[in-house]
Amino acid sequence: MNATVCAPTSAMAVANWFLDRAKNEPNVPAVDQLKLYKLVYYAHAWYLGNKCGPLFDEDIEAWPHGPVVRDLYIEFKNAGRGPIKKLGTRFATHGGKFEIETPVYAGELEPYLESVWNSYKKHSGIQLSNATHAPGEPWTLVAEKRDLSGKPTIPNELIEQVYSAKVEGSRQH
Template identity: 45%
Template sequence: MHIADTETVSGKRVASSAAAVANEFLALGRLEPSAPPIDQMKLQKLLFYAHAWHLALHDQALFEEDFEAWPWGPVVRDIYSQTRKYGKNPVSEELMELQRTGDNVLDYTFVIPHIDVRETKEFIRQIWDVHKSYSGVQLSNSTHAPGEPWTIIRDRYGNLDGKPMIPNKLIEDIFRKKIENAEQSHKAAI
């Protein structure tokens, strides 16, 4: 369970927590029942793309939790722990995190985190609008393409039994390159 206490990653302030971002996606999914449901795989991949694009566009992590390379793609372990009970079914409950409430060693409580910053909510909405029509399997397949962070880690380790971490710097570099390539293609088309 993630503990909501730290606000920086590599010295930079993070916008939120993985559970808060997941809850935002779940809320958006409830508002659009015609979109494919959000099962645990789709939720993990939505989190990955939101985090990756946030790193590339804003030079900061969207949340502090790390992604690990699991056989079916990038996974935030805590989110998996909270959603595995759903299997292939839609995730129907909001996720929780442990939050520090005071200075005492036992001053913690479970909370349902939400996104409070308007810009962060808008950013997540943009990611949702691009990816909502895809299933978890389709999004997972796209994370397995050549040159993607998960694929690079899989190729490096060969075996993902240890569920190695996917470094944020690798994710950021790859997604920044996507932006550069898109800008170059746009300039060439003009």
């Protein structure tokens, strides 16, 4: 995957973009918690791997079923194992007032997010989770050295290192 534009956003806006996009494709596996967290992770990982810096500022943590952004888990945990049927919200400040907003990314990163969606949409959450557990993946490298009960952060530097090598490998083929 090649990211041609570098522009930061939030994990919630990326998650909502995928949820909104999934509504238009009922023939692909539903977006449940596992799938959503992994889509957001892969978007962030490939963005780092393309040397664009972090896609968003939130940490990615190594949870037992793979990489997770904690804010997304807090927002969507009530979906259980079923499809997520709502967009996420967050508090924001506008003109000195707190409001609840529903961020959905709209801008120059949309072609990039579309490429991530097209690469992973046909996979279930379990398939994507299993892929994050493969040898050499950032989650696996952290899990080999740390107890996951504390849900340690997967450093962006590690994600970038692994995914930069994948980008370079894809360019050589």
